[in-house]
Amino acid sequence: MINVGVLGATGAVGQRFVQLLANHPWFQLTTLTASERSAGKPYGRIVNWRLDAPFPEAVADRIVSPTTVEAVKDLDIVFSALPADIAGTLEAEIAEAGVIVCSNASSHRMDPDVPLLIAEINPDHIGMIELQHDSGRDGCIVTNPNCSTIMLSSSLVPLLPKQIESVTVATLQAISGAGFDGIPGMAICDNVIPYIGSEEEKMESEPRKILGSFNGAEIEQADFSISASCNRVPVIDGHMLSVWVKAGCDLNEAKKAYAEWRAPFSGLPTQPEETLHIFEEPDRPQTRLDRNRGGGMTVSVGRIREGIRYTAMGHNTIRGAAGSSVLNAELLKTKGYI
Amino acid sequence: MINVGVLGATGAVGQRFVQLLANHPWFQLTTLTASERSAGKPYGRIVNWRLDAPFPEAVADRIVSPTTVEAVKDLDIVFSALPADIAGTLEAEIAEAGVIVCSNASSHRMDPDVPLLIAEINPDHIGMIELQHDSGRDGCIVTNPNCSTIMLSSSLVPLLPKQIESVTVATLQAISGAGFDGIPGMAICDNVIPYIGSEEEKMESEPRKILGSFNGAEIEQADFSISASCNRVPVIDGHMLSVWVKAGCDLNEAKKAYAEWRAPFSGLPTQPEETLHIFEEPDRPQTRLDRNRGGGMTVSVGRIREGIRYTAMGHNTIRGAAGSSVLNAELLKTKGYI
Amino acid sequence: MINVGVLGATGAVGQRFVQLLANHPWFQLTTLTASERSAGKPYGRIVNWRLDAPFPEAVADRIVSPTTVEAVKDLDIVFSALPADIAGTLEAEIAEAGVIVCSNASSHRMDPDVPLLIAEINPDHIGMIELQHDSGRDGCIVTNPNCSTIMLSSSLVPLLPKQIESVTVATLQAISGAGFDGIPGMAICDNVIPYIGSEEEKMESEPRKILGSFNGAEIEQADFSISASCNRVPVIDGHMLSVWVKAGCDLNEAKKAYAEWRAPFSGLPTQPEETLHIFEEPDRPQTRLDRNRGGGMTVSVGRIREGIRYTAMGHNTIRGAAGSSVLNAELLKTKGYI
């Protein structure tokens, strides 16, 4: 078994990591870190479990560690659900110490030697790890993109061979994307908030790295522009996107591309049967009905029509965060990095 | 006083008409029509009042009429909240009978001799009434646009002199847009539905008529394309739009155009102080906080930024339906049509 | 394998039956009935699947039958999700034809020879089936209680030996209890409706039968009064109850009774590990966090305090409807009735 830990195990994404790792066939969840205040106490006592999935009793008695290099330096992998302000330095130090850091934080996503990885979408970017090793890092950092970016990038990939010129996207994002306490009930019930700090910037830059090509030395970014408008809506989980793509193909070719696209590999434990599910019904995907498809790991695409326009939707804390990070680690394992 | 009636006075838009007309300074609400089943009974007994505004007790004892030409033929104006399937024929017959029909139904919106009117946006289109008179109609039909179209068209008008090339718009629309019983609670709670029947078609055609120019004989449609994606979100009232406009101006010129735009007239009873309110705050307008601005008649615009992108929002059953229709009737009165 | 069918397989409870039976270890779901209009078509084509659990593809091609005696008379068991107005006659006819009818409809619940059964709560009432056989019925009808009644009766059972004198209960019930189209979104978003037709009457009568004793010939009803006030709240699934019980015990004895109560048997496929889960946390159970406990079959009880007061909560369409009905059928099987 491969020993793994979770940095920041009590927050919204941290709890998802714990849920996904508690019974993982390859990974043994040995270490859970939290704030100084919680360290030394059993996880089951200090966590305020707020997922609707049942609490994994197996980790109830695990003693929580402080969030330090020392606490995780003997692990094979740590999954990071840290906020960006502390992730930057700490993740780098942990990677120096020889650990593989699979991070959901934004701090290192755009680093020139760090893969911004969605396992089925750009698996060859994993080679960027060598750049880190070359520069003397014993371990490495592998990041997954922002939640909305994952839905957008995954849904764009079938059109990539068709010469994408520009992408326009409006989002309808769930409350959980801001963390458990991120958005007051008074602020979001019966309301739409047409603004999410830094989200549009991430959506406009990250996909160009993800969908770019890695030549062994650096990423050549994908050559199209993205314009995003992000909205918060009163749903618990699931980010919905209205997307317009200008590309060098007509609607039928686009539909064919979606129908024929297949993930480049299969069978990893966290990987869904379908990375993309294509709906033919006029009113799907819907957030509540479809967010749990593929255990929350499938991105649903529907309403592909003239424009080229379509709707994409996925679970923001599973496919959009912890689930993608775990899947990335599984890919690392199959590629021999662990 | 001018005698007016409401066709279909018990539905979501019908109740808004009754609310707005019950204490109108110019119009006396004498006639309320409903289905055959309700006719002959007092309005207060048959209506299931579901607005959060208080029920106007003044009309409680008004005896409901059947929805027929006969019932309204002696009125000056009737406001129509009928469904499209019966509005088509009946509104035409009522207009033949000499009555002015201000209609929220879609049936006649695109008729070549019927104004598709937003009072402050295209007031000169009122002249199309003459075309109806010329063809022998004693009364006339004046329509207001679809609810989302009103928000879009109103928010586009300051950019009209800047050569609009194309418009891309994603909507986040309220439940009330589908009527009181239109969307089950099970279908919309904690959910987004990325489809509203016929809505995108209306949004892609109606604004080109509204923002077109009337040369005395016909409308020359505005010469730009529109691409719309419509979503239903779990809010009660208020349609939010994420809009992209390609136009022949830069961001500063666009902002200046919004800052300087003024409604071409003022002072009508239902007219808000601001037809458009321009927000500088990064996170406004918000649906619940801003939908009642100007008594629900102000369209709020915010986040004008590179793209050119902006957010627009307005109350869908007031500015987007009954309120705009009443305001149109007020304009007709000041122009001498009544 | 035991051949089973579902009467009314397209509604909210019907779909739950299909979900729970599609992969059942003992029961083979061979027959799905629906309205005349849908009969003859594949289930996957006519059902508008609206559960957030994935659609069971195994039944997609099953041809839907009309809802008639003929269609189900060769089955071992039919589960009925019919509305009360047609359930009354039809269920009796199907039972005459030799089939075991496990019904969620209210029509026969209070019949003197029909068990109103919650498998772990009053399993001996199953003996009432003999009364039906004695009167010449080849099959039989077994009913499960109303959804709120199931939560109330299950949560009261540990106190039953303590001489319950009276029960006062206020409910906070989910939208799904009214069926998919039962409550318009406009009626329930940001709202509480303090009325549910016939619900209080059911809650005040059914528990006295369920918690009564069966002497082999008839039910001696439990000897306490119940006063209920039912409210609809904007949650999708899960009925919450605030309960007061006057009983011949103090708080400590009550807590002990809850701590020590155990289901009288275990191990049926649909039975949860815990029929009742007792929370010690001050703010649990919560609807969204706890409704899926035990696969939706566990009733959660918390805040047991002076009064004696407590809070109870359970999933209304699983434990409160289809799940309890399937569990009843499993009990019938182990008791040799099938």
Next chain:
Amino acid sequence: MINVGVLGATGAVGQRFVQLLANHPWFQLTTLTASERSAGKPYGRIVNWRLDAPFPEAVADRIVSPTTVEAVKDLDIVFSALPADIAGTLEAEIAEAGVIVCSNASSHRMDPDVPLLIAEINPDHIGMIELQHDSGRDGCIVTNPNCSTIMLSSSLVPLLPKQIESVTVATLQAISGAGFDGIPGMAICDNVIPYIGSEEEKMESEPRKILGSFNGAEIEQADFSISASCNRVPVIDGHMLSVWVKAGCDLNEAKKAYAEWRAPFSGLPTQPEETLHIFEEPDRPQTRLDRNRGGGMTVSVGRIREGIRYTAMGHNTIRGAAGSSVLNAELLKTKGYI
């Protein structure tokens, strides 16, 4: 004009005070206090206005004061929206300084010389102010009850002459009762939380003081017990109560008492036409439809039936907080205390 101020003018209740006082016919809102950080800046710049009522532009440029005795000592009245932890000492000091403090904080509610006042319910308790003057206080403190208590006490008053023996009440309370940031969206969307800290204790003690009798020297508390269970539900504003009352009257006498009860005075600016509105419809009051009745100052009562049971509902931040406090101040004025 009477000069007034608001202590803690930026929170949920503070903003309501500002809204209600900005155009008050008797009171001139001259002073707004907030935290040290905000003092010295214009109110319009530091407040994050989150009511759906429009921001009162008249106070936009008012310079915010620190929350100190010094800042308000020359006012006639200060309205306090302070949290309990700082209200205790500061309100007493302000009263010593000669100012009338109308407080929504819980700190002094149960003080033996402080009226716990609902203007139309126990106006004679205003005489307790003399006790404060007797003990050397130049000004005085007048408190209004907890939000849920106001709905309960107001709805009980018609039954008071009927010998109330005991009261049982379950609440369904709005999010705004916890303040703007009190409850995360993740915690309350699609959820019920069956616990509100200290709320049940307040509901079980405060009404007995309010509905007690003042003999000129002290309050003789009302002689009945109250048992409360408090639940938080996903609605923005409006607290709903399911109430059971054991009293020495039958249902008809109770209904007659409600029909005949009238407020002991009328005509104060903030007083609604009806302190209590009695609904006959089976499904009213409803939270969203009825919370704004009487400008948010009317408590609605419905479903009076055997038990004696009824449903009561009112706007928690208007009638349940700021509005009741302003009305109390108006009563003080008419009684000559200002």
